[in-house]
Amino acid sequence: xxxxxxxxxxxxxxxxxxxxxxxxxxxxxxxxxxxxxxxxxxxxxxxxxxxxxxxxxxxxxxxxxxxxxxxxxxxxxxxxxxxxxxxxxxxxxxxxxxxxxxxxxxxxxxxxxxxxxxxxxxxxxxxxxxxxxxxxxxxxxxxxxxxxxxxxxxxxxxxxxxxxxxxxxxxxxxxxxxxxxxxxxxxxxxxxxxxxxxxxxxxxxxxxxxxxxxxxxxxxxxxxxxxxxxxxxxxxxxxxxxxxxxxxxxxxxxxxxxxxxxxxxxxxxxxxxxxxxxxxxxxxxxxxxxxxxxxxxxxxxxxxxxxxxxxxxxxxxxxxxxxxxxxxxxxxxxxxxxxxxxxxxxxxxxxxxxxxxxxxxxxxxxxxxxxxxxxxx
Amino acid sequence: xxxxxxxxxxxxxxxxxxxxxxxxxxxxxxxxxxxxxxxxxxxxxxxxxxxxxxxxxxxxxxxxxxxxxxxxxxxxxxxxxxxxxxxxxxxxxxxxxxxxxxxxxx
Numbered sequence: 001x002x003x004x005x006x007x008x009x010x011x012x013x014x015x016x017x018x019x020x021x022x023x024x025x026x027x028x029x030x031x032x033x034x035x036x037x038x039x040x041x042x043x044x045x046x047x048x049x050x051x052x053x054x055x056x057x058x059x060x061x062x063x064x065x066x067x068x069x070x071x072x073x074x075x076x077x078x079x080x081x082x083x084x085x086x087x088x089x090x091x092x093x094x095x096x097x098x099x100x101x102x103x104x105x106x107x108x109x110x111x112x113x114x115x116x117x118x119x120x121x122x123x124x125x126x127x128x129x130x131x132x133x134x135x136x137x138x139x140x141x142x143x144x145x146x147x148x149x150x151x152x153x154x155x156x157x158x159x160x161x162x163x164x165x166x167x168x169x170x171x172x173x174x175x176x177x178x179x180x181x182x183x184x185x186x187x188x189x190x191x192x193x194x195x196x197x198x199x200x201x202x203x204x205x206x207x208x209x210x211x212x213x214x215x216x217x218x219x220x221x222x223x224x225x226x227x228x229x230x231x232x233x234x235x236x237x238x239x240x241x242x243x244x245x246x247x248x249x250x251x252x253x254x255x256x257x258x259x260x261x262x263x264x265x266x267x268x269x270x271x272x273x274x275x276x277x278x279x280x281x282x283x284x285x286x287x288x289x290x291x292x293x294x295x296x297x298x299x300x301x302x303x304x305x306x307x308x309x310x311x312x313x314x315x316x317x318x319x320x321x322x323x324x325x326x327x328x329x330x331x332x333x334x335x336x337x338x339x340x341x342x343x344x345x346x347x348x349x350x351x352x353x354x355x356x357x358x359x360x361x362x363x364x365x366x367x368x369x370x371x372x373x374x375x376x377x
Numbered sequence: 378x379x380x381x382x383x384x385x386x387x388x389x390x391x392x393x394x395x396x397x398x399x400x401x402x403x404x405x406x407x408x409x410x411x412x413x414x415x416x417x418x419x420x421x422x423x424x425x426x427x428x429x430x431x432x433x434x435x436x437x438x439x440x441x442x443x444x445x446x447x448x449x450x451x452x453x454x455x456x457x458x459x460x461x462x463x464x465x466x467x468x469x470x471x472x473x474x475x476x477x478x479x480x481x482x483x
Binding site for chain 1: 385386387388389390413414415416417418419420421422423424427441442443444445446447448449450470471
């Protein structure tokens with residue numbers, strides 16, 4: 001017998017050399033419609049996002065097909081982006097519309113343009129390595145609450161994650177235990193459902209006495225628990241409906257957790273929050289709550305990032321029965337990285353996994369008690 | 378050094394205890410299920426089983442909330458899986474006895 005037989009080795013498969021097929025949110029439309037070009041590094045490329053006089057948001061490859069100028073450093077003129085190098089004008093359809101110093105535009109003066117969707121205040125682009133247009137049935141669900149006066153406006157954050165493939169953040173959707181250890185939550189119910197291009201997470205959480213404010217106040221009330229229905233709609237865009245239960249009321253929030261890959265080893269993480277303005281809560285208090293929730297989520301992601309920065313990529317995770325369906329999630333996720341004709345039923349067939357939280361909850365109750373005892377000194 | 382794998386791997390937990398077929402008494406759909414304990418369930422549907430499921434077909438999408446129109450699960454199938462486990466037709470990996478008095482296990 002050798003020690004080699006006894007030690008479990010971490011296995012790392014070839015990382016994906018392509019970027020996921022699907023709708024990716026690039027940010028809020030309001031931040032991208034200021035008449036200026038915006039540089040977005042995504043899908044291993046440099047893109048330029050600009051809105052012309054007609055208000056339409058366009059996404060093009062940033063490098064001018066003339067002499068390679070960077071269109072994201074150019075100027076929006078009319079409905080076109082003008083290259084800073086020689087003023088060649090490119091339309092949102094990817095065609096060169098005009099060269100001010102030339103009699104005519106040469107043949108094949110066309111650059112890559114990306115299908116876009118503006119919905120509920122957000123800009124999405126369709127990425128498909130095969131170059132197919134977005135199928136009609138591959139959509140992002142509407143969030144009518146965004147246009148509802150009874151809800152706050154988006155609070156939006158963006159952060160660049162270096163040194164990690166975006167699969168790390170997608171793994172979180174099944175990782176119940178990390179919500180206790182990394183995010184100061186206390187999951188009491190946890191179920192995943194994958195079907196088609198959606199991956200759901202149903203989670204109920206209890207409040208944690210050991211992370212509550214020592215003295216709750218009107219502006220800092222005690223959260224008794226949370227009810228959350230979160231879902232990835234496609235490879236990168238998650239909507240999370242979270243209800244916070246307080247002693248005298250429930251507050252509904254809708255969170256967005258989305259990302260787009262910069263390259264194989266970095267991605268841009270974005271998250272947004274809207275909060276329902278309940279009767280008896282002033283607009284200012286609702287905005288304050290949205291801001292506070294945002295800060296809490298920001299802190300949570302920073303905790304994730306600290307882990308991602310030093311962890312290993314692992315394709316053969318060793319799981320206990322109280323862990324979620326990591327392998328089946330990755331099987332679902334794989335559908336976005338193969339050609340559409342190679343998507344197999346096992347990647348998209350409905351799959352359900354409910355965790356037994358009995359043993360985790362016993363252990364966590366004990367740990368919370370220990371933390372409280374330590375706090376009391 | 379072997380060539381890196383690109384296939385989809387099998388859940389390590391299924392190596393020792395694979396999924397087992399369970400039929401639903403209500404609609405006749407057959408799915409694959411696994412229980413590591415009385416309160417844990419893994420459930421693999423096929424397109425055919427999903428098309429057969431009566432509860433699935435009668436689920437209506439009427440919510441204004443983006444995530445609330447999804448089918449959360451079939452109660453008849455949940456009952457069938459539990460019944461199969463109680464009857465010993467579906468293995469329960471944990472050796473804990475069936476909790477017969479829920480009040481004793483809050």
